[in-house]
Amino acid sequence: MSQVQGWTLGPQTRGTLDILWTCLATLGLCVWTAIHPNIPVVHNAWSTLFERLGLMGLAIIFPEIIITSAWGQRRRAKNLLVEVNRSLGRTTKKTTSEPPTTDPWFHDQAMFAVMGGFAIETHYLDSATEKRIIRRLLTPEGVSILAKTGHLPALSREDVAERSKADIFAKSIVVGQIIWFALQVLGRLCQGLPVTPLETHTAIHVGCAIIVYAIWVNKPYNLLQSVVVAGPDTNYLGAFFNFSDISRDLFQKECERYEMERIEYWKERVIQASQGVLTFGAPPKPPVLKPIDQLLDDYQSDAIRNCTKRYNDEQILCAIAEDACQGLHLLESQGCNTFRGIQPSHRKLLRHTSENFTIRTVWGGWSTDFGHEPNLEKGIHVLFNILYGGCHLAGWASDFPTALESWLWRGSALFLTTVPVWGGLWILWWKSVRSRSKALYLIRNGDLDIIAAPVFFLVLVGYTLARCYFLIEALMSLRLLPSAAYQTVQWSNFLPHVS
Known part of the structure; x- marks a missing residue:
């Protein structure tokens, strides 16, 4: 009789591939299900897939951007919910082809609207008719x-739920995987077993995914189509909204052009001064944005219609100006008297992209005139930057293949915790640039921005490299781990999981 053996437990070890697959599976499942993309303007399967994959990459390297965007969406949805319910309480007249909504909205309906749930179309004739x-x-x-x-179409909670494609089964698998992974890491800590840098990095991202889940708990999932606003006056309203939006974009282009001309002017002035030239021309003048009612009058005049257009958008403004004027009169006749004398830059009514993350509107761009004031979203972004870098300090005493890699990990974590310093300097810099104080004249009109630009650029590069290093080093560290890292926690193997 050959030698036999009864019930035998599996080996209490794991391999490098086990660690890699477990972490990648957990990270991939969490990020894929945590991402709730906004509704695209026009649905295309491939572009939607690539955009989602891009968001996943962003969430893996810059998770705090997703958290900040999610927080901003939730805050805007909360504010919109209050405004819509206040308006619906007094809106009883039927002004569209669909009956107006009289039932109060809930948070999921407001979130549907914030993520691009309503679209409007404007028809016009171009120069070629x-x-x-x-x-x-x-x-x-x-x-x-x-x-x-x-004019708001009727939208019930049931309509939103039917459009949402939430996969309960997939989320259940993710919850199970998160629980199993968390217990495994806690078990290793309790038994004094080393946690690999990859497991530390994955655990931090799992925590970020849980935060995104909590913030977006009421956001519909995987929506692809918006509700198109329909009605006899829709084209007038759409024309006015588009006129305001396009003129706003044109003004931003003019601001960017002015900033470039200003930098070039002062750069050339410094060069001329070094050569002994003391006579200079006048600096470029900043663009001036007119109120929208004055812009409507201008673009209906023959003087602008017949002149050479610098931008193609100006031709569109000429084509829709008449209908836009009708839209303005329509809004005023229905009690919306807040547009005359208002500059388009103060009212953003439309968007032409999905805007899945809006970090530029949080911190502002180099040539923009907005986003440079302290606010709650900046605070959220800075807070989670600190937490992200601070959590990676948990790997301070971890075993790395070389001492250099260990110090690079520590340095990257410490660098990310200094984000409040750079964020504060960014805000102070732009407040100085926009200040009218004579004491800040050199900052506002001098060439100091030529020095500031490369400094902030280098900080941004270092910020990005530090993020990428965490991911790269977490994977590279698998090539040489302490032997105890391959021992497993016995009780965790009895829980269902993907492995």
């Missing part, structure tokens, strides 16, 4: 205006 259509998504402020004037 060809019919064109502009399709744009409504911003929360645009939705609020439709609610105030009775």
Whole structure:
């Protein structure tokens, strides 16, 4: 009789591939299900997939950007919910082809609107008398205006739930995987077994995914189509909204052009001064944005219609100006008297992209005139930057293949915790640039921004490299781990998991 053996436990060890697969599976499942993309302007399967994959990559390297965007969406949805319910309470007149909504909204409906749930189309004739259509998504402020004037289509919670494609089964698997992974890491800590840098990095991202889950708990999942606003006056409203949006974009282009001219002017002035030239021309003048009612009058005049257009958008403004003027009169006749004398830069009513993350609007761009004031979203972004870098300090005493890799890990974590310093300097810099104080004249009109630009650029590069290093080193450290890292926690093997 050959030698036999009874019940035998598996080996209490794991391999490098086990560690790698477990972490990648946990990280991939968490990030894929945590991402709730906004509704695209026009659905295309491939572009939607690539955008989602891009968001996953962003979440893996810069998770705090996703958290900040999610927080901003939730805050905007909360504000919109209050405004819409206030408006629906007094809107009883039927002004669209669909009955106006009278039931109060809930948070999931407001989140649907914030993520691009409503679209509006504008029809116009171009210079070649060809019919064109502009399709744009409504911003929360645009939705609020439709609610105030009775043009908001009916939308129930059931409609939102039917459109949402939440995969309960997939989320259940993710929850099970998160629980198993968390117990495994805790078990290793309790038994004094080393936790690898990859497991530390994965655990931090799992925590970020849980935070995103909590913030987006009411956000519909995987929506691909918006509700198109329909009605006899829709084209007038769409024309006005588009006129405001396009003129706002044109002003931003002019601001960017002015900033470049200003930098070039002072750069050339410094060079001329070093050569002994003391006579200079006048610096470029900043663009001036007119109120929207004055812009409407200008673009309906023959003087602008017949002049050479610098941008193609100016031709569109000329084509839709008449309908936009009708839209303004329509809004005023229905009690929305907040547009005359208002500059378009103060009212963003439409968006032409999905805007899945809006970090530029949080911190502002180099040539923009917004986003440079302290606010809650900046605070959220800075807070989670500190937490992200601080959590990676948990790997301070971890075993790395070389001492250099260990110090690079520590340095990257410490660098990320200094984000509040650089964020504060960014805000102070732009407040100085925009200040009218004579004491800050050299900062505002001198060449110091030529020095500041490369400094902030280097900080941004270092910030990105530190993020990438965590991921790269977490994977590279698998090539040489302490032998105890391959021992397993026995009780964790009895829990269902992906491995």
